[in-house]
Amino acid sequence: MDIDRIEEAQQGSSSTPPTRRTIVVPVDDAHPFDLESYISNYTGRTAIDRLVHIMIICPSIAPEAFQLCVQHIHQSRDPSMYQNLLSAYDQLGSNPDLSLPNMMDLAELDVKWADETIMKNQADRVKLEVELKTYSNNMIKESIRMAHRELGDFYRAVGDYGTSLKHYTKSREFCTTSQHVLDMCMSILELLIEQRNYSHLTTYVYKADAALDAATAAVNAASAVPTAVGVAPTPTVTSGLKTKKKSIERDNVQAKLDLATALSHLGQANYEKAASVFLKIGPAKDLGDWVGKLVAPGDIAIYGTLCALATFQRADIKRRVLENSIFGAYIEQEPYIRELIEAYMNSNFKTVLELLSRYSTRHYVDVHLHSHVHDLTNLIRNWAVVLYFQPFATIKLERMSAAFGWTMEEVEHHVVNLIQSGDIQGRVDSQNKILQAKKTDYRSELFARAIKAGTEMQATNRKLLLRMRLQQADLIVKPPKGSAHPTQILEFFQGPE
Secondary structure, eight states, X not given: OOOOOOGGGOOOOTTXXXXXXXXXXXXXXXXXXXXXXXXXXXXXXXXXXXXXXXXXXXXXXXXXXXHHHHHHXXXXXXXXXXXXXXXXXXXXXXXXXXXXXXXXXXXXXXXXXXXXXXXXXXXXXXXXXXXXXXXXXXXXXXXXXXXXXXXXXXXXXXXXXXXXXXHHHHGGGGOOSHHHHHHHHHHHHHHHHHHTOGGGHHHHHHHHHHHHHXXXXXXXXXXOOOOOTTOOOOOOHHHXXXXXXXHHHHHHHHHHHXXXXXXXHHHTTOHHHHHHHHTTOOOGGGGTTHHHHTBOHHHHHHHHHHHHHHHOOHHHXXXXXXXXXXXXXXXXXXXXXXXXXXXXXXXXXXXXHHHHHHTHHXXXXXXXXXXXXXXXXXXXXXXXXXXXXXXXXXXXXXXXXXXXXXXXXXXXXXXXXXXXXXXXXXXXXXXXXXXXXXXXXXXXXXXXXXXXXXXXXXXXXXXXXXXXXXXXXXXXXXXXTTOXXXXXXXXXXXXXX
């Protein structure tokens, strides 16, 4: 069986956000953030995970996040998430610099609800396991597959991701059609995105893509109406509607696969590929129930724009971002994103950096983006400095300081780093505070390219002369008699020209 065993590499429960270091971000007039408006875009476990993450990195709004989190927990099937919430709040309270109210004064878990939910979960688990055992004894293949699928959904709802994944992968043995394989892959993709297990997303995207192609081919073959010889097939309204419906379903699945691929690239810091895939995601309606359950449309706008600004050339940004009507609909969800792109395209880099700083809290509170905000901001800033200097042979650092809103020391520090990394070909006059581009001797470069081309042509001619003399001397390995592919074998032994 070709199903990967992922449970060993899991990142644990999604209720505990993975962080490389503790980052504390402010929420004030200079860094606005509306918690209630933000969290209203999400449902289920995603909303709880994001609230816990916000509570950890934004202590100033931790009490409000705690109250909202308890409300969402009461709407779930996993009372154990309340314990994770308490642990996170206790960790914040251990910081002597923070003064937080008592958690019991903010919100308290409904004990009656917790007991009833635990009993209901136990009853449902027993029922589903009995059904699976019954179907297994009767060897009803389709029923066994559905039983594994329902158990996977159940364990995912109660937070047991390891067992959920085992049942999803086990259902693969009982899939009889490509559509069944596709459904299994989509369920696992949802699970991996909730876990933020980015390294394994592409594996199941490839499997889902192959299953989607096979399912589409099967549907097309089944919809073909056999006709008599010499008689053209007559299209019917029913077949046309079915074809249109299947096309819509394919678009929906493809949009989800693109989103999973883009998140995988983003999670592994492959920003250029992530930007390319984010920009080709279909309309929000094609994502179906993934909107709110996993991401919000505004998130896609932020992910795609930041990755594009950090890696794309200006011409690509104009063509693939500003002229992209589908991605434009996502941008409308976050108005400041369009302002950011326009400022970048107009070389108003001071505004670009101010917007990145102003909305940095919005970027850090995102569970998928928070560990990449610092790197993406640095890449965008470095690109901005390079683009600003490109037209000049010499420029005063004082002018750059005014253009970027930095002090002279900050400008010199950034410019020196870019020169050392090779992004700027120039040197800094520290005495006069001037950045000078290195003078290029185009005459010497031309001669060097000509000499290199001549050397390559000379080597090629020697090889051709050697081959001609070998052929004249009949020093050729001939293919054996009766060979099915004599031409290919001859070319193999003769080597490339």
